Amino acid sequence: LIAEIKKVTGKVLTIMVVFNAPTIERMAKVILNEGMQDSSSVTVQHNGSKLPLYWVSGSFFVRHLDHDQPVKMLIEWEEHGFIPNFTSIEEIAEHCVRRLLAEQPEGPYVLGGYCFWGAIALEMARQLKGQGHDVPLLFLVDTSFDYMATPAAGQVQSEYDYTLGSRIKHLSRKFLRLGNMEKREYIFQKVNSILKRIVNMPIKYVKIAICRTYLYFGRPVPRPLVQFYVYILYATRLIYKYKYQGYSGRVVLINSDRGDRGYHRDWLNRVEGEVSVHVVPESHHLDLIKEPYVGVWAKWLNKYLSELQVSNSDKSI
16 A cells, blocks of 8 residues: 555655554545645554653554553654754754644643653643643653753853864763762763774764765665664754753653663753652663663553543543
């Protein structure tokens, strides 16, 4: 079916999009929509009447949730390889908010995301609250303030840049916050990271050249390279530019145990509202999208969603 649609219309649809357009009428709307990225969210779990969870991107955790918990994904770039030319996290968040409101005009809204996608969920929550909507829960998995441009007390916020001097200042400030044991672990991690980068540098630039060539000619990035392009090139550039404007609301933060992301003291200091932190034992950042670590933090997500459903049911009585 996907091949026939591409042959006749020239449009590349993903399995997820086809799955969410089970009728001829719905499929026609998807095909006629010139901006597929502006269509409604992609439902990855249909069942139930609970408050839906709007997850920015990825569905690797869904099987651990209750079967009657609706889950909707707002971005599926990694499914089809077309990377829109957004220039900021604020712009991506605004795009996602439009998709969300088109499907569900009234709240409350439950948002979440992993890593870079968590920063988009954070900005979405901020924008929704600014429009007067209710966001009772923001669930972030190893999303860090560490690379966001955030003002210290009494300082003017400045945009992070890519210069060596800026990078040294950034790492020095982080290093000074750590205890003695943490400093030794941090140095070991950074040295190991630098050695890996030196070894992988030629491969990295070849991959970048391949991705940019495909995008230049209007073709989707090859599936094996999509994650590389999104996280290593695209997301890194945008996260350094993002200017956090503050957030007031409930945040649940999942941290990896071994690594410097999601430094939770930063969250406790920079969010006005209830912040709950859970650490996944013996985990690094990338472990949190793998089993069995996904199952660990997904249980906490399930717990918070169930509590929220009870609270929302009580309010509606």
